Amino acid sequence: MTRTFTSIILLFTVLNSGAQTFADLIEKVNKSVVTIQVLEMENMGIGNPDGFTANEGMGSGILVGEKQLYILTAAHVVSDASQIQVVFYDGAKTGATIRRIDQTSDVALLQLNKVATNYPPAQIGDSDAMRIGEDIFIIGNPLGLERSVSKGIISGKHIEKDEINNNRLQEFFQTDASINKGNSGGPMFNMQGEVIGIVSSILSFSGGFEGLGFAATSSIAEEILQQPGRIWFGTRVLALPPQLCQIFHIPQEGALMVQAVVENSPAYFMGLKGGYVKMNIGNMEIMAGGDIILQFDDIQLNTAENILKFYDYLNTMKSGQNYTIKILRAGQIKHLSWRMQ
Incomplete structure (x- = not known):
């Protein structure tokens, strides 16, 4: 009886020690996790080029790199943001700009306006070494509840080819750890406290979490964001097929219609204009009235092949180099120049 009682006490002690260890791990890595607040300006599409409405959004991110100057997050959290503010665990705030995006x-990789000297950068783990069934945890801001922790496992690992990017492989972890709006961009950690994924999305029929969450693997994030290019241009565009080019009287069989231009982006300072009239053509909703991009440097955007070549060209842009865009605006051909920063 005494031996059995002693074994129960030892088992309880081990379990309690393990729980405390996980709590200590959370406390340690939590100082690297940030809240991302964004402001987006969206045209209402009722025919007024200046008719914008402001929308606020929130996501999560993680401080990375020895320079304590960079934040990893999800592209969809910041891609349309005219203003980005990063909030640290103690409430301190600083602005940020997009450095790389895919x-x-x-x-996406953000660069802070000032060095985050008071906060430890997270360690990046080897996502390739993670196996299905291993424990993970996520920290983020689901539904505005800051620094919430959810725990789960790697439910699956999905690898697919992206034809638009030269069949480059895309990797995502599937997890049953709870993910909701506001978690996007937050870190997925292994049980050593290393970042092995960046939370991306959920698959849901109800709009809420149903046990199917996804995160881009850290290996893919590192590979993409260390490449030259992957710049943020600050536009949403629609590739126009020959039929739509005829409808809009475009003097070539293919082009890019600018749907929106993000305030304070390279496209904004270049002078590109987004659409301001919502239209429905078949099952497709478009924002008309903006610029039509006909050519970027020597690449005429008149075929699907050339548009793919243009996307590849964007990823080779060099700092300090000048670029020229040929556009159609209100029936007139114009040329806009831009110097890559």
Whole structure:
């Protein structure tokens, strides 16, 4: 009886010690997690080029890099943001700008306006070493509840090819750890406290979490964001097929219609204009009235092949180099110049 009682006490002590260890781990890595607040300006689409409405959004992110100057987050959290503010665990705030972005993998790298000397950068783990069934945890701001922790496992690992980006592989972890609006961009940690994923999205029929969450793997995030290019241009565009080019009297069989231009982006300072009239053509909703991009430097955007070449070209842009865009605006051909910062 005494031996059994002693074993129960030891088991309870081990379990309690393990729980405390996880709590200590949370406390340690939590100082690297940030809240991201964004302001987006959206045209209402009722025919007024200046008819914008302001929308606020929130996501999560993680401080990375020895320079204590960069934040990893999800691309969809910041891609349309005219203003980005990063909030640290103690409430301190600073602005940030987009340094690198990849919409397909849904990852972005932000550069802070000042060095975050008071906060420890997170350690990046080896996502390739993670196996299905291993424990993970997530920290973020679901539904505005700051620094909430959810725990789960790696439910699956999905690898797919992206034809738009030269069949480059895309990798996502599937997890049953709870993910909701506001978690996007937050870190997925292994049980050593290393970042092995960036929270991206959920698959849901109800709009709420149903046990199917996804995160871009850290290996893919590192690969993409260390490449030259992957710049943020600050536009949403629609590729126009020959039929729509005829409807809009465009003097070539393909082009890019600018749907929106993000305030304070390179496209904004270049002078590109977004659409301001919502239209429905078949099952497709478009924002008309903005610029039509016909050519970027020597690449005429008149075929699907050339548009793919243009996307590749964007990823080779060099700082200090000048670029020229040929556009159609209100029936007139214009040329806009831009110097890559």
